Amino acid sequence: MNIIGIIPARGSSKGIPGKNIKTLCHRPLIAFTIESALESNYLTKVFLNSEDEHILQEGENYTIENYKRPFQLAQDDTTSIAVIKEQLENLIKEDQNIDAICLLQPTTPFRRKNLIDDAITKFKAGNYDSLISVREIPHEYNPYWSFSDRDGTLELTVERKQIVSRRQDLPKTYHRDGAIYITKTEVILEKSSFFGNKTGFIDTTEDPYVNLDTMEDWIKAEELIKKLK
Structure with missing residues (x-):
């Protein structure tokens, strides 16, 4: 099964200016997600999706592929599904056979080792249309x-x-934590959604967690890294 990883990282951010390449404990934020993706044995390719040249230059430090999105898909009201669908449609035009995508948001940087592959394994075994990571409420x-x-x-x-x-x-009951979304290609193209009719989940309740949206979240992430050392 051909599953590709896509890391969306636009240049502008109001809550945390320049957050995707802002240094978090000596590493740019996107490095956490890129390195987790590269540890996967099941992702056939990993793409960094951005309109920002500085972010794409950071991606060149890794063995991933850069995809430059149009500027009109890098606005405050741009949805993640619009970004992923646009890239997926262009990859298909290049005759790339893609069964599913794994969306990995850099704003949820802490993923335990093997989480991505565990999620993909469950996605395949359950024959799900989609699968997301969640935390218990x-x-x-x-x-x-x-x-x-x-x-x-x-x-x-x-x-x-x-x-x-x-x-x-x-x-x-659970809430989605933003760390992983896996969705079949046809669901994205036909429904413009990350959620199919049959959605599985992987529980990350016991894993370290922060969702970076404000500077308070950033401080929390810095403190969490210190505890994890």
Whole structure:
């Protein structure tokens, strides 16, 4: 099965200026994700996707392929699916046979060893249309215990006749952590989505985690690296 890795990294960022090549404990941020991708035995190719020459120059330090995206796909409102679909369509025009893509966002830099290959193995074994990495939602934030404002009145967010009273009876719920999205080519091209009809998951709850969006997140990442040493 031909699965390629794509690392999207645009040049501009409001929350953390220049974050994709900003130095995080002596390494540019994208290095964490590039190195994780290159450790994979199952990704046939790894692409760095950017409109920014400085980011692409950083990619030249590794045995990956650069893909320069159009500037119109590097705006604040540009979606990840639009970026990936545009590259995928162009690769297919070059007669490249691609079964699925593995999206690896540099803003989630901490991936345990073999996580990518474990995810790909599960993706293949389950014959999924897509697979994502997730983390378990703590019970106090479980959606079965959450309420929504309905015209000034609280109602259960998850539609039920009554609230789940005991913590032990709460179903496990998860949130996507952004580390891995694996999706079959036809799902991306036909549905413009990373989610097919049958979506599997790999649980990363016990793994180190940060999603870099603000400078507070960056400080948290620096502190986390120090703890991991």
